[in-house]
Amino acid sequence: MNPTLLCIDTRKPGFPVESSAGHESEGEETLPRILVVDDEVLIADTIVQILNRNGFIAEAAYSGEDAIEAAKRACPELVLSDVQMPNVDGVEAAIAIRAACPETRIILFSGQAATVEILARALERGHSFELLPKPIHPTQLIQHLRS
Amino acid sequence: MGERKTGTEKNEAQLRQLIDIGLLLASERSLDVIVQGALDAGLKLCGAAFGAFFYNQTTPGGERYKLYKVSGTEVDLQSFAKLPMPRNTDLFAPVFEGRAIVRSDDILQDSRYGKNAPYKGMPAGHLPVRSYLSVPVRSRGGEVLGALFYGHPEPNRFEPGSEDLVAIMASQAAVAIENTRLTEKLQHEMQLLENARQLQRITMQRLQQALQAGQLGIWTWNREDDTAELDERAAEFYGVQPNVRLPRTEVYRDAVYGEDAASIPDDMMQRLAPGKDSYSVEFRVVKPGQGIRWLLAHGLALYGPDGKEVVGLSGTVQDITARKTQEATLRQSEKLAATGRLAATIAHEINNPLEAVTNLIYLCKTDPVVPPAIQKLLETADSELARVSQIAQQTLGFYRETALPGQVNLNKVIRDVVELFSRKLTSKKMTSDVSLEDELKVIGLQGEIKQVFSNLLVNAVDASATGTAIRIRGHKTIQQGVPGVSLLIVDQGAGIPKEVRVRLFSPFFTTKQAVGTGLGLWVTRGIVEKHGGTVSFRTQTGKRSGTVFRVFLPEAGAEQALQMRPQAQILQ
Numbered sequence: 001m002n003p004t005l006l007c008i009d010t011r012k013p014g015f016p017v018e019s020s021a022g023h024e025s026e027g028e029e030t031l032p033r034i035l036v037v038d039d040e041v042l043i044a045d046t047i048v049q050i051l052n053r054n055g056f057i058a059e060a061a062y063s064g065e066d067a068i069e070a071a072k073r074a075c076p077e078l079v080l081s082d083v084q085m086p087n088v089d090g091v092e093a094a095i096a097i098r099a100a101c102p103e104t105r106i107i108l109f110s111g112q113a114a115t116v117e118i119l120a121r122a123l124e125r126g127h128s129f130e131l132l133p134k135p136i137h138p139t140q141l142i143q144h145l146r147s
Numbered sequence: 148m149g150e151r152k153t154g155t156e157k158n159e160a161q162l163r164q165l166i167d168i169g170l171l172l173a174s175e176r177s178l179d180v181i182v183q184g185a186l187d188a189g190l191k192l193c194g195a196a197f198g199a200f201f202y203n204q205t206t207p208g209g210e211r212y213k214l215y216k217v218s219g220t221e222v223d224l225q226s227f228a229k230l231p232m233p234r235n236t237d238l239f240a241p242v243f244e245g246r247a248i249v250r251s252d253d254i255l256q257d258s259r260y261g262k263n264a265p266y267k268g269m270p271a272g273h274l275p276v277r278s279y280l281s282v283p284v285r286s287r288g289g290e291v292l293g294a295l296f297y298g299h300p301e302p303n304r305f306e307p308g309s310e311d312l313v314a315i316m317a318s319q320a321a322v323a324i325e326n327t328r329l330t331e332k333l334q335h336e337m338q339l340l341e342n343a344r345q346l347q348r349i350t351m352q353r354l355q356q357a358l359q360a361g362q363l364g365i366w367t368w369n370r371e372d373d374t375a376e377l378d379e380r381a382a383e384f385y386g387v388q389p390n391v392r393l394p395r396t397e398v399y400r401d402a403v404y405g406e407d408a409a410s411i412p413d414d415m416m417q418r419l420a421p422g423k424d425s426y427s428v429e430f431r432v433v434k435p436g437q438g439i440r441w442l443l444a445h446g447l448a449l450y451g452p453d454g455k456e457v458v459g460l461s462g463t464v465q466d467i468t469a470r471k472t473q474e475a476t477l478r479q480s481e482k483l484a485a486t487g488r489l490a491a492t493i494a495h496e497i498n499n500p501l502e503a504v505t506n507l508i509y510l511c512k513t514d515p516v517v518p519p520a521i522q523k524l525l526e527t528a529d530s531e532l533a534r535v536s537q538i539a540q541q542t543l544g545f546y547r548e549t550a551l552p553g554q555v556n557l558n559k560v561i562r563d564v565v566e567l568f569s570r571k572l573t574s575k576k577m578t579s580d581v582s583l584e585d586e587l588k589v590i591g592l593q594g595e596i597k598q599v600f601s602n603l604l605v606n607a608v609d610a611s612a613t614g615t616a617i618r619i620r621g622h623k624t625i626q627q628g629v630p631g632v633s634l635l636i637v638d639q640g641a642g643i644p645k646e647v648r649v650r651l652f653s654p655f656f657t658t659k660q661a662v663g664t665g666l667g668l669w670v671t672r673g674i675v676e677k678h679g680g681t682v683s684f685r686t687q688t689g690k691r692s693g694t695v696f697r698v699f700l701p702e703a704g705a706e707q708a709l710q711m712r713p714q715a716q717i718l719q
Contacts, residue, residue: 046510049506
């Protein structure tokens with residue numbers, strides 16, 4: 001499991017399948033891999049921990065650029081990304097990731113009130129993404145990701 | 148022609164002719180007829196063989212023509228026309244200049260004849276003239292209107308008396324010609340007057356149309372007696388009689404709104420700033436049944452004949468209520484926009500830490516190592532934090548639904564909301580009594596509908612004293628032909644006072660001094676109307692006080708509802 005910056009939880013998750021550093025080993029794992037992107041390290045890391053305890057293999061990225069890099073290395077099944085980030089924001093990153101990984105489900109995550117504007121901006125570029133509000137309770141988040 | 152009667156018979160006949168032509172000339176209006184008539188009569192009076200009448204005509208436009216007519220049985224008009232105009236010779240000049248009558252018994256023997264080039268006499272083809280008589284035709288004012296010329300092939304045909312006869316007739320002709328000129332002039336002037344009147348009518352019409360379009364009324368004020376006169380539109384603004392002189396104070400008395408009335412000067416002249424001759428002022432009028440209207444009046448100084456003294460004012464008055472309302476609305480929306488920006492900034496700042504803490508508590512709560520007692524504490528922390536999130540969304544008021552409209556289970560939404568406030572209710576020792584029909588479902592946005600009931604429940608709880616109950620009822624209904632769900636939230640609070648009721652749904656209006664944003668009900672109404680529904684309330688203060696808020700949501704969502712019911716109404 002990829003360690004998060006804050007190293008909140010060093011214990012192994014209680015999952016039957018252990019993941020190694022093998023991003024390439026696609027077929028072996030049945031757990032969905034999810035990339036969590038937020039420039040607030042605390043948020044990204046807590047979500048990664050939560051998801052790891054709940055049947056995902058989660059990895060954190062702390063910027064739009066890093067997220068794109070990570071996705072290009074190996075396409076995850078899911079991406080959960082904050083919108084408001086410096087340089088490359090969530091929408092831009094999402095568009096780039098979708099280009100590299102057409103099968104990936106991308107969900108944007110925003111504390112801003114202007115959510116409609118975010119969606120509209122994506123739509124202008126010909127894309128539509130899901131959108132979740134911040135703050136969201138972890139149980140609701142998991143429910144949504146599983147649906 | 149040429150018969151010699153006896154002296155007296157001849158005189159009688161001549162006098163009769165003179166009378167006849169006199170009558171004709173007096174009654175005739177046509178210049179042509181006058182000229183020809185005079186010419187022919189003169190021919191007979193003096194016994195000439197042929198004659199010509201040269202005359203001037205000036206058109207009303209100021210153009211001058213020299214015309215002529217000829218008379219006599221042997222006169223050939225064609226050959227006469229070929230002759231040149233008589234020129235300023237000794238024979239012609241006196242007549243054309245109106246100085247004297249010229250008579251010659253035999254022109255060929257006359258000393259005045261044959262002196263001037265180029266013809267030195269008569270041009271070829273001229274009528275054979277031996278006896279010659281010419282008489283000027285002069286107006287009473289001395290203007291030469293023309294000249295009569297008579298001739299006879301035989302000499303000594305014209306007697307001295309015939310000069311006088313022709314002269315008398317010439318003066319009658321002159322009068323007649325003058326009259327035709329006056330008549331023409333009069334007609335011309337009348338036409339000009341009629342044109343001017345027509346132009347004035349058109350101009351007035353245009354002015355009225357412009358005033359109508361601009362909703363402008365006109366007024367004048369007379370300095371001397373401090374009276375004013377208003378046209379129909381202006382009078383209508385003040386509710387006074389139009390088009391009569393009224394004392395100025397009477398015009399204002401009943402109409403001008405209190406505060407503005409205080410600033411009306413005693414002397415209208417004070418309206419004009421020093422050195423200025425115009426002013427404008429805005430003020431309010433109140434008319435029974437019409438409420439308050441804003442008016443804009445412009446005034447311009449009117450000067451007396453000397454051009455220096457101000458004798459009054461005149462100007463326009465216009466209803467600018469619409470513009471004032473727009474300005475107020477604009478200010479309001481600017482405030483809202485600013486607030487919105489502020490709220491968005493705060494929301495963003497708060498949401499991240501809230502998310503982080505929520506996640507951290509969750510991680511603690513779900514860690515298997517944590518003992519149950521601690522876990523319970525963490526669960527409490529979790530639900531309190533959920534409330535904080537809810538409050539943040541509510542007070543910052545701009546939660547935007549990210550999903551598409553779908554079917555919303557109102558039973559679940561309401562129970563969730565009540566659950567959210569269970570702690571608050573318990574702390575105030577209040578009870579909730581929820582009774583909902585089964586399967587209350589509408590098309591809409593779950594988050595927003597949840598916010599509506601959150602807002603209403605918060606208000607109900609805040610308004611209630613300890614130990615009271617909140618009742619919630621929900622049932623299916625049909626409102627104005629639209630099937631949907633009606634939900635009631637009933638509290639036993641103090642009720643809403645009268646002066647608060649009209650402003651209840653206004654943005655920035657609150658009765659909760661320190662904590663209220665004044666946006667809750669405004670947002671609520673916005674969401675409900677967005678869903679095609681209505682929100683209304685009934686309230687009672689004093690004994691048995693309380694308030695009922697009623698929300699109607701159409702089953703089929705906003706668009707369908709709008710199609711069925713053309714305009715949404717707020718029931719008050």
